Amino acid sequence: MQYLTRLATSEDNPSDFELLQLSARGDEEAFTTLYRRHQGAIFRFALHMSGRSDIAEEITQEVFLVVIRDADAFREERGTLEGFLIGIARNKIRRHLEGLRSGQTNLEDPTIARELSSPSNPYMDLARTRETDVLRAAILSLPARYREVTVLCDLEERTYEDAAMLLGCALGTVRSRLHRARKLLSARLRKLVNREGCAV
Amino acid sequence: MNEQVEQFEIDAQLRDLARTTPQGAGFAVEARLLAAYRHHHQRRRLNRWLYLESAALLSIAALALLVFWRPPIRELRPTLPAASEAPPVIASAPSFVDSAVVPSVQRQPVRRRKKSYSHSSTPERFNDFDGFIPLPYAASGVPMGQPIIVRMNLPMSEFGPAGAAVLPNSSSQHLAADFLIGQDGVARAVRFPEQ
Numbered sequence: 001m002q003y004l005t006r007l008a009t010s011e012d013n014p015s016d017f018e019l020l021q022l023s024a025r026g027d028e029e030a031f032t033t034l035y036r037r038h039q040g041a042i043f044r045f046a047l048h049m050s051g052r053s054d055i056a057e058e059i060t061q062e063v064f065l066v067v068i069r070d071a072d073a074f075r076e077e078r079g080t081l082e083g084f085l086i087g088i089a090r091n092k093i094r095r096h097l098e099g100l101r102s103g104q105t106n107l108e109d110p111t112i113a114r115e116l117s118s119p120s121n122p123y124m125d126l127a128r129t130r131e132t133d134v135l136r137a138a139i140l141s142l143p144a145r146y147r148e149v150t151v152l153c154d155l156e157e158r159t160y161e162d163a164a165m166l167l168g169c170a171l172g173t174v175r176s177r178l179h180r181a182r183k184l185l186s187a188r189l190r191k192l193v194n195r196e197g198c199a200v
Numbered sequence: 201m202n203e204q205v206e207q208f209e210i211d212a213q214l215r216d217l218a219r220t221t222p223q224g225a226g227f228a229v230e231a232r233l234l235a236a237y238r239h240h241h242q243r244r245r246l247n248r249w250l251y252l253e254s255a256a257l258l259s260i261a262a263l264a265l266l267v268f269w270r271p272p273i274r275e276l277r278p279t280l281p282a283a284s285e286a287p288p289v290i291a292s293a294p295s296f297v298d299s300a301v302v303p304s305v306q307r308q309p310v311r312r313r314k315k316s317y318s319h320s321s322t323p324e325r326f327n328d329f330d331g332f333i334p335l336p337y338a339a340s341g342v343p344m345g346q347p348i349i350v351r352m353n354l355p356m357s358e359f360g361p362a363g364a365a366v367l368p369n370s371s372s373q374h375l376a377a378d379f380l381i382g383q384d385g386v387a388r389a390v391r392f393p394e395q
Contacts, residue, residue: 026241028234035233040224047221060225064233068240132220135213154211155218186206 010171016081017074024071035064038082041156042089049093051140059096073196079165086166094144131161146181153178316347332389334382336363345383352377362390 014022014030016037022030042063047056063085066073074084139150152163153174160178164171356373360366380389 021235026245030243031237032230032234033232040228043225044221044223053222057225057229061229061233065236068233068237131213132217135210135217139217150214154214155221157218177282182207182210186203186210189210 015053017076020067020071020074020081023067031068034081036068038040038085039064041082042085044156045086045087045151046093048139048155049090049144049147050096051136055096059089059092063094078142079168083166090148097144134189134192138185138192141188142181142184146177146184149174149177150181150185331391332378333391334389335387338382338386338388342382342384342386344388347383347388348381349378349383352379 014033016034019030019034019037023034039060042182043056043060046059047053050056050059066088067085074081078084139147148167150162152158152166153160158166160171160174164174167174353374353376356366356370356375359375359377376393378391378393379387380391382388
């Protein structure tokens with residue numbers, strides 16, 4: 001109600017910061033708007049980084065729980081809210097990947113893509129072709145820093161400047177990482193195709 | 201050339217992958233988050249309410265204390281020490297004073313009680329201060345503490361300001377008087393010995 005009043009009186013499109021402030025004061029509609037505005041980007045980033053929709057949903061939920069419990073942690077002068085949320089998601093994904101590594105899950109194994117194509121996994125349900133499976137496995141096999149730029153620039157189609165801002169690094173770093181990521185991706189695809197005996 | 205073709209194919213597949221990726225988390229996530237949001241803010245509201253209630257109670261208590269509390273009023277009237285108060289000590293009189301005396305001192309019979317560990321630092325106690333007349337300017341408000349009695353030989357004219365009627369022809373005569381002097385050095389009372 002508070003949010004609706006604000007919308008009617010001042011702005012039609014409140015900024016992220018305004019929504020965050022309203023949300024922190026207990027305005028549920030402001031929180032819902034904020035969630036719907038950013039959950040897609042967070043979810044897709046987590047999905048491409050982890051390769052599993054259940055993990056991506058869990059990470060999305062954890063990111064927005066931070067928004068609920070600790071909205072004051074965001075400082076407008078330090079960057080955008082999306083960058084802040086992606087930053088939280090990156091940390092959580094990194095922790096998750098470390099857990100996977102210690103649990104001896106081999107992301108380089110192309111069969112993981114097929115395992116993930118179970119009917120309960122909507123991400124893999126949509127990826128019907130074998131080539132896409134192999135490509136996804138190749139992306140998942142990239143080191144995290146290269147996977148991040150591939151996801152943001154190639155899959156999310158963000159500009160280099162956006163990616164640099166979201167990842168908190170220099171523009172040149174994004175360019176060089178992306179170049180290196182494509183080389184690695186090409187090499188791994190070749191390797192996977194040779195192993196699987198299918199053409200990309 | 202092959203590399204370029206390969207890269208082109210990879211780009212096309214990346215676009216396909218992006219297109220086929222689900223666009224967002226399921227509704228269950230949103231529902232869970234909204235439940236968490238409501239729970240969090242209900243708890244915050246409750247905490248805020250409890251905080252306000254405590255603050256209001258504390259304010260009321262402080263106000264009641266301010267309204268009803270009275271500081272203890274100190275007795276300003278000069279009072280001669282009662283027998284139960286600390287006994288006066290015998291002081292050595294200054295050179296202009298005849299002598300320091302302890303008039304009508306009586307030794308109190310010592311009552312020994314079993315298992316009584318209290319003791320007095322002075323063995324002698326005055327039983328009363330009979331005959332002392334309070335001086336009119338002695339109302340200083342300072343407690344008497346441990347008074348001393350000094351005997352002085354003063355001209356009669358000195359007793360006029362103290363309220364005594366002095367005959368004109370006897371003002372040069374000297375008179376012995378005992379002064380009860382408080383711990384602050386102020387004479388509180390006077391007594392004239394019988395001689």
